[in-house]
Amino acid sequence: MSDILEIFMSASFWAAAIRIATPLIFGVVGALICERSGVLNLGIEGIFTAGAMAGWMAVWLGAGLWGGVLVAALAGGFFGLIHAVLTVPLGLSQHVSGIGVTLFATSLSYFIYRTALPDVSSPPRIEAFQPLDIPVLSDLPFLGPALFQQTPLTFLALFLVAATAYVLYRTPLGLAIQAVGDNPAAVESQGLSVYGLRMGTVVAGSAIMALGGAFLTMSAFDAFFFGMVNGRGWICIALTVFASWRPGKALLGALLFGAFDAFQVRLQTEVGSFIPGQVFLMMPYLLSIAALIVVARRADYPRALLVPYFRGQR
Amino acid sequence: MIRFEPRGPVAVSRTIGVSVTAAVAALVLAAIPMLFAGLSVLDAYVLMIKGAWGSMFAFTEMLTRASPLILTGLAAAVAFRAKLWNIGAEGQLYAGALAAVAVGTGLISGPSFVLVPAVIVAGALAGGLVMLVPTLLKTRLGVDEVVTTLLLNFVILLFVQMMLEGPMQDPMGMGWPQSEPILDEAALPKLMDRMRIHWGLVIALAASLGVYFLLKRTVWGFEIRAVGENAAAARHAGIPVTATFIRVGLLSGALAGLAGVGEVAGLKGYLTADLSPGFGYSGIVVAMLAGLSPIGVVFAALFIASIFVGADSMSRATGVSNYLADLIVAISLLSVLVSGLFLRFRIRLAGTRPARESAK
Numbered sequence: 001m002s003d004i005l006e007i008f009m010s011a012s013f014w015a016a017a018i019r020i021a022t023p024l025i026f027g028v029v030g031a032l033i034c035e036r037s038g039v040l041n042l043g044i045e046g047i048f049t050a051g052a053m054a055g056w057m058a059v060w061l062g063a064g065l066w067g068g069v070l071v072a073a074l075a076g077g078f079f080g081l082i083h084a085v086l087t088v089p090l091g092l093s094q095h096v097s098g099i100g101v102t103l104f105a106t107s108l109s110y111f112i113y114r115t116a117l118p119d120v121s122s123p124p125r126i127e128a129f130q131p132l133d134i135p136v137l138s139d140l141p142f143l144g145p146a147l148f149q150q151t152p153l154t155f156l157a158l159f160l161v162a163a164t165a166y167v168l169y170r171t172p173l174g175l176a177i178q179a180v181g182d183n184p185a186a187v188e189s190q191g192l193s194v195y196g197l198r199m200g201t202v203v204a205g206s207a208i209m210a211l212g213g214a215f216l217t218m219s220a221f222d223a224f225f226f227g228m229v230n231g232r233g234w235i236c237i238a239l240t241v242f243a244s245w246r247p248g249k250a251l252l253g254a255l256l257f258g259a260f261d262a263f264q265v266r267l268q269t270e271v272g273s274f275i276p277g278q279v280f281l282m283m284p285y286l287l288s289i290a291a292l293i294v295v296a297r298r299a300d301y302p303r304a305l306l307v308p309y310f311r312g313q314r
Numbered sequence: 315m316i317r318f319e320p321r322g323p324v325a326v327s328r329t330i331g332v333s334v335t336a337a338v339a340a341l342v343l344a345a346i347p348m349l350f351a352g353l354s355v356l357d358a359y360v361l362m363i364k365g366a367w368g369s370m371f372a373f374t375e376m377l378t379r380a381s382p383l384i385l386t387g388l389a390a391a392v393a394f395r396a397k398l399w400n401i402g403a404e405g406q407l408y409a410g411a412l413a414a415v416a417v418g419t420g421l422i423s424g425p426s427f428v429l430v431p432a433v434i435v436a437g438a439l440a441g442g443l444v445m446l447v448p449t450l451l452k453t454r455l456g457v458d459e460v461v462t463t464l465l466l467n468f469v470i471l472l473f474v475q476m477m478l479e480g481p482m483q484d485p486m487g488m489g490w491p492q493s494e495p496i497l498d499e500a501a502l503p504k505l506m507d508r509m510r511i512h513w514g515l516v517i518a519l520a521a522s523l524g525v526y527f528l529l530k531r532t533v534w535g536f537e538i539r540a541v542g543e544n545a546a547a548a549r550h551a552g553i554p555v556t557a558t559f560i561r562v563g564l565l566s567g568a569l570a571g572l573a574g575v576g577e578v579a580g581l582k583g584y585l586t587a588d589l590s591p592g593f594g595y596s597g598i599v600v601a602m603l604a605g606l607s608p609i610g611v612v613f614a615a616l617f618i619a620s621i622f623v624g625a626d627s628m629s630r631a632t633g634v635s636n637y638l639a640d641l642i643v644a645i646s647l648l649s650v651l652v653s654g655l656f657l658r659f660r661i662r663l664a665g666t667r668p669a670r671e672s673a674k
Contacts, residue, residue: 103644114635
């Protein structure tokens with residue numbers, strides 16, 4: 001029991017929780033932006049992979065770390081555009097298109113990686129982002145190492161949560177995005193473009209998702225591995241429902257998730273000899289399913305989610 | 315301005331046309347990454363065709379690869395028909411394989427005519443039960459099945475790894491995470507001497523006919539189609555929607571489980587955690603390419619299997635990564651979506667004369 005208490009008292013636990021949460025924050029924010037406008041984006045898993053690969057490769061080719069972040073976002077936007085064109089003006093199945101984008105983005109990333117590096121056994125490393133040293137805050141006892149010694153991408157993720165919340169609730173654009181996810185015909189009657197709004201949010205949301213992937217190769221690790229995204233995208237889709245499509249709750253959900261994951265990794269060192277390691281590795285996926293079950297009854301889906309809109313036909 | 319005008323009922327020939335168009339479009343589009351990789355596109359395709367169809371060995375290898383794809387394709391097709399989004403065929407395949415190994419490595423003993431059916435039934439049952447969980451979560455609690463089936467894929471694969479490193483590890487396996495070999499009496503027989511092709515293909519073809527018959531000629535099949543067209547209307551018309559979802563879920567999972575049975579009891583002989591190179595996900599592409607038709611699934615699976623086997627062979631000859639196969643398969647899915655538009659709609663430029671009511 002005192003061992004468990006010790007876990008929560010250690011600064012490294014909270015630092016790890018935030019680190020694990022960071023890619024999920026990008027993913028959930030990206031996913032909720034898309035879904036708020038009425039488009040489910042199951043391309044997320046592949047977009048994570050593409051962001052991870054493209055960002056890493058740009059840095060490896062000498063673009064610099066922020067150059068890599070930009071390239072990752074552009075890659076995400078590109079795959080988002082494919083999903084947007086297929087699902088918005090063409091009105092095709094969002095489920096199937098999303099799976100298609102995931103397969104396409106994943107296989108294209110793997111193919112490019114293997115073509116550029118045909119026979120490397122150990123993946124080449126880059127100089128990844130280092131934790132920021134914020135004057136005063138980083139030096140605080142306990143709170144400093146627990147909360148303020150993160151890499152710049154973590155702070156970018158937190159900024160994006162605030163920015164998304166501001167745009168969504170405090171600007172005309174945000175209100176239009178919310179409306180287009182609930183009642184596109186009403187938005188059209190206001191003289192706004194349903195297609196423009198939806199395609200814009202899907203591209204922007206996908207660019208943000210890709211940053212979650214970029215965090216993996218440029219911050220959490222310093223190289224690209226096959227299968228490294230490992231379902232994080234799907235977890236984000238579950239967390240988006242759990243967060244009721246609200247940026248603040250999304251942040252909270254991702255942090256809870258990160259804390260749980262960091263906790264179970266530490267618990268594993270305590271009881272790992274009795275329980276097989278795979279049980280712990282299953283926990284994130286089971287936890288996501290549990291989160292979906294908890295909110296299922298009261299999930300307040302954007303009313304026009306999954307419903308294509310055809311101009312002037314309804 | 316482009317307008318989409320809905321078409322009436324469509325002829326089978328047009329459905330086939332859409333699939334063929336999509337397949338050709340995917341092969342043409344795949345030329346772009348091939349050129350970037352420094353391949354001569356025509357030579358590469360010749361190598362791929364030879365690699366999949368050029369010899370008896372190549373042909374049987376292609377059929378061997380097609381067998382699980384037919385089954386996972388059917389799993390997706392039958393579920394998507396009812397708009398039950400089962401993206402978990404990968405996990406259900408592993409569940410089927412795990413059950414087949416559990417039964418087929420000595421749990422029971424007996425002659426082939428007992429053990430082979432036992433292994434098949436166990437695998438189908440395991441796949442079906444795995445899919446029952448997300449189906450019940452959907453019908454009872456309203457939990458979206460897309461995400462739960464996707465997440466369960468990871469859970470099941472980890473469970474398989476756990477079993478292979480624990481209770482089901484082969485004590486003679488030098489510590490490798492693999493199961494004991496399936497008993498000879500429990501293995502699916504080979505179809506030809508000195509080739510890997512096995513009875514899994516026969517099971518797959520029989521399943522395709524079975525699903526065709528079910529959908530076309532039975533009340534359950536009618537209910538599946540009705541629920542897929544419009545669940546609310548079906549409920550209103552007195553169709554048992556919940557029961558239909560549960561039947562479809564069980565059937566879809568069982569079909570994917572059978573794919574696992576074939577791979578482990580027909581092909582590999584023992585279970586490892588890398589049994590499937592994504593057959594569950596490719597099955598979705600197969601189903602979509604087939605226009606969700608159970609007979610079409612067979613042909614779509616032959617196409618996708620040719621891509622995989624052909625690309626492996628091309629890759630060995632040229633050194634270009636065989637991730638090209640996954641890329642072509644992914645492009646096929648996107649292109650069949652787009653070409654499907656031509657099936658459902660007449661596409662007209664505004665200003666041109668409106669189409670007359672399409673001939674029935």
